[in-house]
Amino acid sequence: MSAINYSEKIPNNVNLSEDKTLQRALEHWQPNYLQWWSDLGPDGSQNFDVYLRTAVSVEPQGWAQFGHVKMPDYRWGIFLNPKEEGRQVNFGEHKGEAAWQDVPGEHRANLRRIIVTQGDTEPASVEQQRHLGLTAPSQYDLRNLFQVNVEEGRHLWAMVYLLHKYFGRDGREEADAMLERHSGDADNPRILGAFNEKTPDWLSFYMFTYFTDRDGKFQLCALAESGFDPLARTTKFMLTEEAHHMFVGESGVSRVIARTCEVMNQLKTDDPAKIRAAGVIDLPTIQRYLNFHFSVTIDLFGADESSNAAIFYNSGLKGRFEETKREDDHRLHGRTYKVLGVEKAGSGGQLVEREVPLLNALNEVLRDDYIKDSIGGVNRWNKVIEKAGIPFRLVAPHKAFNRRIGTLAGANVTPQGQVVSTEEWAARHDDWLPSAEDRAFVASLMGRVVDAGKFANWIAPPVMGINRQPIDFDYVRFN
Numbered sequence: 431m432s433a434i435n436y437s438e439k440i441p442n443n444v445n446l447s448e449d450k451t452l453q454r455a456l457e458h459w460q461p462n463y464l465q466w467w468s469d470l471g472p473d474g475s476q477n478f479d480v481y482l483r484t485a486v487s488v489e490p491q492g493w494a495q496f497g498h499v500k501m502p503d504y505r506w507g508i509f510l511n512p513k514e515e516g517r518q519v520n521f522g523e524h525k526g527e528a529a530w531q532d533v534p535g536e537h538r539a540n541l542r543r544i545i546v547t548q549g550d551t552e553p554a555s556v557e558q559q560r561h562l563g564l565t566a567p568s569q570y571d572l573r574n575l576f577q578v579n580v581e582e583g584r585h586l587w588a589m590v591y592l593l594h595k596y597f598g599r600d601g602r603e604e605a606d607a608m609l610e611r612h613s614g615d616a617d618n619p620r621i622l623g624a625f626n627e628k629t630p631d632w633l634s635f636y637m638f639t640y641f642t643d644r645d646g647k648f649q650l651c652a653l654a655e656s657g658f659d660p661l662a663r664t665t666k667f668m669l670t671e672e673a674h675h676m677f678v679g680e681s682g683v684s685r686v687i688a689r690t691c692e693v694m695n696q697l698k699t700d701d702p703a704k705i706r707a708a709g710v711i712d713l714p715t716i717q718r719y720l721n722f723h724f725s726v727t728i729d730l731f732g733a734d735e736s737s738n739a740a741i742f743y744n745s746g747l748k749g750r751f752e753e754t755k756r757e758d759d760h761r762l763h764g765r766t767y768k769v770l771g772v773e774k775a776g777s778g779g780q781l782v783e784r785e786v787p788l789l790n791a792l793n794e795v796l797r798d799d800y801i802k803d804s805i806g807g808v809n810r811w812n813k814v815i816e817k818a819g820i821p822f823r824l825v826a827p828h829k830a831f832n833r834r835i836g837t838l839a840g841a842n843v844t845p846q847g848q849v850v851s852t853e854e855w856a857a858r859h860d861d862w863l864p865s866a867e868d869r870a871f872v873a874s875l876m877g878r879v880v881d882a883g884k885f886a887n888w889i890a891p892p893v894m895g896i897n898r899q900p901i902d903f904d905y906v907r908f909n
């Protein structure tokens with residue numbers, strides 16, 4: 431195997447060219463990563479020249495370079511935000527100690543678990559999205575898909591860097607295992623449920639990047655507060671890239687809605703059958719996709735009551751969203767938080783609030799912060815519908831709807847928050863979540879559009895191009 435030219439092939443600010451131990455670990459891992467990319471990365475696209483941004487520094491101005499590259503040659507780099515002198519552990523029982531530059535022995539296993547859980551999601555989403563390139567609605571969208579994919583690849587690198595640098599042999603084993611688990615694999619699946627779901631069509635992709643990449647944002651924000659300084663610094667830099675992923679989702683859904691509304695107004699109808707016959711996605715179907723992605727994603731925050739969440743916080747490993755902006759004691763003993771449960775009564779039951787120790791409810795706190803943030807985009811989508819003069823509004827479903835994790839798992843709760851019987855749930859399921867028929871219809875619209883500046887019929891063009899390029903720029907050269 432030929433030696434890697436580190437500074438050229440792997441842009442970094444971690445002094446990789448001097449770090450022999452890290453080089454040796456990466457020398458073993460990097461070929462496996464490239465093999466994984468060729469086996470399970472974007473399908474049939476290895477030879478395309480794609481207009482991608484590459485992270486080349488951590489300077490807020492000019493951190494990224496844009497240019498056409500073949501994805502297997504993408505320069506996956508390793509970047510940590512600059513060190514803040516005098517930074518402390520800002521919460522939990524170590525509050526006020528100097529932030530850790532090395533892994534504290536007593537918290538090693540938990541820290542490794544946190545890093546592995548985050549790292550596992552990154553290649554998972556690349557696997558979930560690997561066939562989408564075959565049905566991209568435009569070059570612009572294809573480029574955005576690939577941008578998200580290569581950056582999720584880099585996020586895996588970011589977590590692998592921490593494992594290689596700070597965890598020795600078991601870190602290397604965990605880094606290898608992240609290339610061995612696969613999304614949806616019956617024997618060796620990804621760690622978290624939503625990352626084993628399929629992303630079969632572009633409406634799912636936009637919903638995923640809006641909702642599930644936003645889960646990524648909240649997890650990264652919580653880790654950016656970590657007392658383990660290298661984790662805080664690397665996740666802060668990852669957030670820079672994450673913003674674009676959520677933009678792809680929000681603007682994607684928005685463009686689908688805009689096109690649907692345009693056709694509804696042309697045809698003067700709100701009949702889903704007629705709207706579908708015109709080759710666009712009716713708003714109730716968009717609502718059902720939203721219900722699905724919202725509910726599956728909020729499960730990612732974990733059980734509403736969790737002793738692990740308390741341990742991670744107490745030990746200074748994982749904070750709350752915007753921990754240091756909050757005005758409390760950052761220890762949280764003796765405080766409570768309201769979580770929801772279902773009280774059985776008669777045929778259905780009702781949702782009831784319970785007070786639980788705040789430290790045990792930190793997953794729920796992060797979930798609630800996430801929900802607030804994600805509703806913002808739903809409101810912006812409604813503005814598009816409102817502007818078109820159409821009396822339909824999208825709504826985020828109730829947080830008890832369609833849950834699989836925590837106290838609410840398996841409760842039969844409607845998107846409006848009514849507890850219903852198992853029979854009613856079964857009878858109305860297809861009103862609330864995408865049916866096989868909905869998915870088949872959306873799939874029937876998917877077909878690759880390759881000409882620069884052309885867009886599939888079911889989606890409006892974007893308002894502007896990427897990096898101030900025109901909309902009809904050649905974002906992907908197919909060769």
Ligand SMILES: [Fe+2]
Pocket residue numbers: 552581582585646
């Ligand atoms: Fe990511």
Ligand SMILES: [Fe+2]
Pocket residue numbers: 582643646672675
């Ligand atoms: Fe992302």
